[in-house]
Amino acid sequence: MHRPPARRASRTVRLGVERLDARLALSASGLPRVAPNYPADPDFARQWGLNDPADVDIDAPEAWRATTGSAATIVAVIDSGVDVSNPEFKGRLWVNPSASRRGRPSYGWNFVANDGDVRDDYGHGTHVAGILGAANDGRGIVGVDWNARLMILKVLDARGDGEPADAAAAVRFAADHGARVVSASWATDEFSQDLYDAIAYAGLKGVVVVVAAGNESANDDLRPVYPATFDLPNILVVAAVDKSGSLASFSNYGANTVDLAAPGVDVYSTYASRSKYATLSGTSMAVPYVAGVVSLVVGQHPGWSAEQVVAHVKATVRRVASLAGVTTSGGIVDAAQAVGVSGSGPAGDAYVAPAPAARRVSARNVRAAGSRAFRAAASALAARAVPAFRPGMMRAAAV
Numbered sequence: 001m002h003r004p005p006a007r008r009a010s011r012t013v014r015l016g017v018e019r020l021d022a023r024l025a026l027s028a029s030g031l032p033r034v035a036p037n038y039p040a041d042p043d044f045a046r047q048w049g050l051n052d053p054a055d056v057d058i059d060a061p062e063a064w065r066a067t068t069g070s071a072a073t074i075v076a077v078i079d080s081g082v083d084v085s086n087p088e089f090k091g092r093l094w095v096n097p098s099a100s101r102r103g104r105p106s107y108g109w110n111f112v113a114n115d116g117d118v119r120d121d122y123g124h125g126t127h128v129a130g131i132l133g134a135a136n137d138g139r140g141i142v143g144v145d146w147n148a149r150l151m152i153l154k155v156l157d158a159r160g161d162g163e164p165a166d167a168a169a170a171v172r173f174a175a176d177h178g179a180r181v182v183s184a185s186w187a188t189d190e191f192s193q194d195l196y197d198a199i200a201y202a203g204l205k206g207v208v209v210v211v212a213a214g215n216e217s218a219n220d221d222l223r224p225v226y227p228a229t230f231d232l233p234n235i236l237v238v239a240a241v242d243k244s245g246s247l248a249s250f251s252n253y254g255a256n257t258v259d260l261a262a263p264g265v266d267v268y269s270t271y272a273s274r275s276k277y278a279t280l281s282g283t284s285m286a287v288p289y290v291a292g293v294v295s296l297v298v299g300q301h302p303g304w305s306a307e308q309v310v311a312h313v314k315a316t317v318r319r320v321a322s323l324a325g326v327t328t329s330g331g332i333v334d335a336a337q338a339v340g341v342s343g344s345g346p347a348g349d350a351y352v353a354p355a356p357a358a359r360r361v362s363a364r365n366v367r368a369a370g371s372r373a374f375r376a377a378a379s380a381l382a383a384r385a386v387p388a389f390r391p392g393m394m395r396a397a398a399v
């Protein structure tokens with residue numbers, strides 16, 4: 001439950017916190033146990049993906065005791081735009097200086113209309129952006145990251161369709177304008193070398209690209225879904241789970257191609273509508289949970305390469321039986337464990353020790369390590385038959 005316990009229990013908890021602050025209390029995993037940090041936003045209670053009594057959540061309140069993100073981190077939301085009039089995005093958006101006019105700031109770029117107007121005429125992008133970064137402002141909901149800035153890149157039109165060429169241009173824009181995370185809640189069966197090259201280019205600049213597994217209840221190992229099945233080391237592919245921890249009925253999966261899962265059923269978030277909020281389902285909704293966790297990790301470790309961040313987020317998942325053999329990590333993203341504190345709830349979590357601590361690297365090393373990996377990935381792809389070019393629009397991945 002997110003509500004504070006009764007007074008007596010609360011006193012006990014507070015004593016526990018003091019001990020934690022002294023780093024005396026460690027969980028079975030060796031990570032420090034921390035008291036949860038609950039936001040005051042009233043609809044936080046509806047955000048089961050962040051915190052839920054059943055604990056099929058990303059353990060966000062525990063993570064927020066360690067970090068709530070860094071304003072130096074820029075996350076690109078490549079989607080249908082955002083409802084810039086929603087107060088949940090006040091102060092949360094990156095400003096594009098070259099597209100802004102006096103009194104009329106632009107918060108990114110619109111690749112559909114080729115202008116600086118990133119207002120959302122579909123709704124999907126606003127939902128994704130809210131899951132990732134809605135303001136901790138005492139009203140509505142909160143996002144996973146409370147401080148990172150959201151760069152809004154519109155590539156999906158008013159029907160939720162888009163062109164891979166626009167998506168590729170948006171990924172390059174993100175990489176060239178300082179983003180370290182891309183949230184990409186869309187998929188297509190049309191292979192695009194341009195999109196592949198753009199994501200590889202972003203990887204060289206330390207950008208982690210978080211993408212949807214797709215919503216066809218299908219095995220991505222057996223059929224191409226892009227960008228999910230691009231073999232690049234800076235991509236995290238996300239499946240959706242429901243409140244019970246089962247793979248969502250619509251979610252794609254893949255032992256070799258889908259990396260981890262996140263909450264993606266009945267997700268309450270901001271929406272471009274009169275009521276300003278809506279509940280949606282899809283691997284689209286799971287993506288921004290992972291992008292938010294990546295953003296928290298990047299805020300803590302800005303010197304890490306994209307591959308280091310990807311490996312760390314995969315190594316710190318909470319493993320669950322439903323994801324064994326259908327994802328590469330076998331688990332649900334865990335914000336707490338990713339930022340270095342225990343995500344164990346009252347019932348305890350099955351914790352998997354993370355990979356050996358990643359070393360801090362210089363920008364030069366990041367590029368060098370990236371280059372080797374990308375050359376290897378590129379030659380592996382070239383050695384494989386490139387899927388036939390099939391007509392098929394890029395689609396938003398909500399159901």
Ligand SMILES: [Ca+2]
Nearest residue numbers: 055057059345
């Ligand atoms: Ca939890």
Ligand SMILES: [Ca+2]
Nearest residue numbers: 135137139141
């Ligand atoms: Ca809020």
Ligand SMILES: [Ca+2]
Nearest residue numbers: 059343344345
């Ligand atoms: Ca937990």
